[in-house]
Amino acid sequence: MTGDKVSVEGARSGRAEMARAVQNVDRGFAVRGAIIAGLLAFVVLAVPTLVGADWLTTFASVSIYAIVAASFGILYGRVGMISLGQVALLSVGCWIGTRLAYATSLPFPVLLLVTGVITGVIGTLVGLPSLRLSGLYLALITLMFAGATTVVLSVTDFPDGGHGFTGRSATGALTTSTPPVRRPSMAVGDTAFYRYIVIVTAVMFLLALLHVSGKPGRAWAAIRESEPAALAAGVNITLYKMWAFALASFMTGVAGCLLAAQVGVPRAITFQTQDSLTLAATSLIGGIYSIWGAVLAGIFNQLLPFIFQAQWGVNSNFLLIIFGVGLLQVLLTAPGGLIEQFPRDMANLARLLFRSVRRLAGGRQSAS
Amino acid sequence: MIEVRDLTVRFAGVTPIDDVSIVFPGGTCGLIGPNGAGKTTFFNVLSGFVKPAAGSITAFGEDILRMADFRRARWGLRRTFQTEMAIEKLSVYDNVAMIHEHSGAKRATRRADVLSAIEFVGLEAGPKARVGELGARERRLVEVARAVVGSPRVVLLDEPAAGLPDEETGRLGEVIHRIPGQFGALVILVDHDMSLVSACCETTAVLDFGKLIASGPTAEVLRNEHVMRAYLGTEEDL
Numbered sequence: 213m214t215g216d217k218v219s220v221e222g223a224r225s226g227r228a229e230m231a232r233a234v235q236n237v238d239r240g241f242a243v244r245g246a247i248i249a250g251l252l253a254f255v256v257l258a259v260p261t262l263v264g265a266d267w268l269t270t271f272a273s274v275s276i277y278a279i280v281a282a283s284f285g286i287l288y289g290r291v292g293m294i295s296l297g298q299v300a301l302l303s304v305g306c307w308i309g310t311r312l313a314y315a316t317s318l319p320f321p322v323l324l325l326v327t328g329v330i331t332g333v334i335g336t337l338v339g340l341p342s343l344r345l346s347g348l349y350l351a352l353i354t355l356m357f358a359g360a361t362t363v364v365l366s367v368t369d370f371p372d373g374g375h376g377f378t379g380r381s382a383t384g385a386l387t388t389s390t391p392p393v394r395r396p397s398m399a400v401g402d403t404a405f406y407r408y409i410v411i412v413t414a415v416m417f418l419l420a421l422l423h424v425s426g427k428p429g430r431a432w433a434a435i436r437e438s439e440p441a442a443l444a445a446g447v448n449i450t451l452y453k454m455w456a457f458a459l460a461s462f463m464t465g466v467a468g469c470l471l472a473a474q475v476g477v478p479r480a481i482t483f484q485t486q487d488s489l490t491l492a493a494t495s496l497i498g499g500i501y502s503i504w505g506a507v508l509a510g511i512f513n514q515l516l517p518f519i520f521q522a523q524w525g526v527n528s529n530f531l532l533i534i535f536g537v538g539l540l541q542v543l544l545t546a547p548g549g550l551i552e553q554f555p556r557d558m559a560n561l562a563r564l565l566f567r568s569v570r571r572l573a574g575g576r577q578s579a580s
Numbered sequence: 581m582i583e584v585r586d587l588t589v590r591f592a593g594v595t596p597i598d599d600v601s602i603v604f605p606g607g608t609c610g611l612i613g614p615n616g617a618g619k620t621t622f623f624n625v626l627s628g629f630v631k632p633a634a635g636s637i638t639a640f641g642e643d644i645l646r647m648a649d650f651r652r653a654r655w656g657l658r659r660t661f662q663t664e665m666a667i668e669k670l671s672v673y674d675n676v677a678m679i680h681e682h683s684g685a686k687r688a689t690r691r692a693d694v695l696s697a698i699e700f701v702g703l704e705a706g707p708k709a710r711v712g713e714l715g716a717r718e719r720r721l722v723e724v725a726r727a728v729v730g731s732p733r734v735v736l737l738d739e740p741a742a743g744l745p746d747e748e749t750g751r752l753g754e755v756i757h758r759i760p761g762q763f764g765a766l767v768i769l770v771d772h773d774m775s776l777v778s779a780c781c782e783t784t785a786v787l788d789f790g791k792l793i794a795s796g797p798t799a800e801v802l803r804n805e806h807v808m809r810a811y812l813g814t815e816e817d818l
Binding site: 427430431433434436438439440441443444445446447448449499 | 595627628647650651652653654657658661667668669670674677678679681682683689726802
């Protein structure tokens with residue numbers, strides 16, 4: 213009887229301890245949420261007042277490519293499916309967004325949604341081989357999709373002018389008289405549209421985080437760990453793999469539509485097959501397990517070329533070499549990317565400095 | 581109760597399970613045998629990874645072989661693997677919750693069910709601890725917590741104590757032994773550690789080269805001449 217009482221009390225205190233631990237973690241989430249909200253407010257409200265127009269355009273591109281990097285992170289970081297066709301999907305989203313903008317008078321948020329859904333369907337179809345293939349083979353298939361997209365876009369004079377979804381201009385190519393892809397009426401100017409892009413990016417990140425921290429995220433983690441174990445746990449592998457491709461492609465499609473409205477007149481030359489490879493490399497360097505890693509990838513992808521080319525006058529193709537070295541470094545020493553490695557290295561550096569200062573101070577004291 | 585009748589599995593020219601009929605009456609049942617005896621293949625048949633060439637398996641009156649593989653977890657089948665499969669990137673809570681949300685159990689009871697499964701295995705680490713940061717014993721306990729959450733009916737444990745020192749194996753054995761009483765599930769334990777099998781299992785079946793060579797109360801089975809020969813070999817073999 214007494215033993216029973218003890219075990220019941222023990223169980224209660226154990227449960228209370230667990231509840232306390234969970235509460236502490238919840239509090240941590242609240243603090244982190246407040247910091248993120250503050251940072252978002254700074255990026256949306258303060259940044260446009262601090263930088264010039266060309267920097268703002270670059271930051272808008274960083275934001276768009278951060279969405280694409282996050283989509284790569286979902287596929288590879290969460291499910292373990294490597295896709296080397298994410299920039300190709302971005303161009304598909306860009307093309308669909310452009311054509312829908314010319315062909316319809318849909319409000320811009322609806323345009324974003326419809327573009328995302330159509331790109332989501334296309335991306336899911338591209339992801340179908342992942343049910344049978346993985347690793348190098350899936351990488352090759354998606355890379356070939358990227359190559360095929362580049363060819364199709366060049367052949368069709370992407371995005372071509374003219375009215376309607378399949379309309380062509382009389383000259384067979386975009387002319388300077390072609391009106392740019394429309395922007396939302398509330399954000400026509402560059403500054404306002406930059407803010408719009410950052411907010412949509414935040415919404416896309418939130419969508420990704422909701423998935424990752426919920427049932428799909430746990431199922432993806434199980435699939436990544438071991439497909440047989442996931443199957444034994446009751447995970448419908450087909451459904452969750454396709455779900456990941458649909459979500460990643462939806463996000464990339466939305467990014468494509470934003471890009472269409474950002475540049476106004478998209479050109480096929482903007483999207484090269486190698487861009488998909490560069491995006492994969494920068495995503496890995498930034499960190500594929502976190503949204504901050506995706507932001508870092510966006511910075512590497514768009515901000516560094518801008519600084520190299522426009523600010524320093526150095527050919528931005530040199531970046532490919534830097535990315536190659538960076539990728540090697542990350543793969544060997546920090547699988548979580550720079551976003552995990554940098555704070556760790558900084559903490560080590562601070563510890564080292566602190567120890568050196570203390571040793572110096574100790575040496576002086578003993579000398580005196 | 582699980583009733584296996586005339587089960588045969590063939591892979592090309594190999595027959596890892598050859599016309600086996602066993603009854604697992606309930607409680608904790610041991611399934612032992614030398615390497616290559618067909619134990620894991622039997623678990624793979626139950627999980628749906630391997631289709632048998634012949635035979636039937638009835639668990640609690642239901643033909644388990646007719647169910648789609650991923651639906652068996654919803655029915656109440658749980659298993660662990662020889663190689664520990666707790667998900668490193670997730671927390672202890674998420675590892676266990678993942679099983680609960682695919683088990684068909686009610687969402688409203690998820691938090692309570694998951695916490696009580698973690699508590700049942702006696703894990704010292706908190707529910708929010710990341711599994712990748714836990715030691716081998718704790719990761720094994722997370723696996724057991726995953727196996728008992730969400731009203732399990734059959735729990736298959738494939739060498740759960742592999743790589744653990746004796747003392748920790750003993751503590752794991754206590755947890756395994758309490759599963760049928762606490763959750764009403766039938767446990768089948770595959771392990772090479774005879775002290776663990778003796779401590780946990782009321783009945784034991786022995787496979788050798790895909791054939792059933794003995795079954796019955798554990799103490800009797802472990803004294804069986806054929807079993808000792810299968811494990812130790814005959815004088816001629818030596």
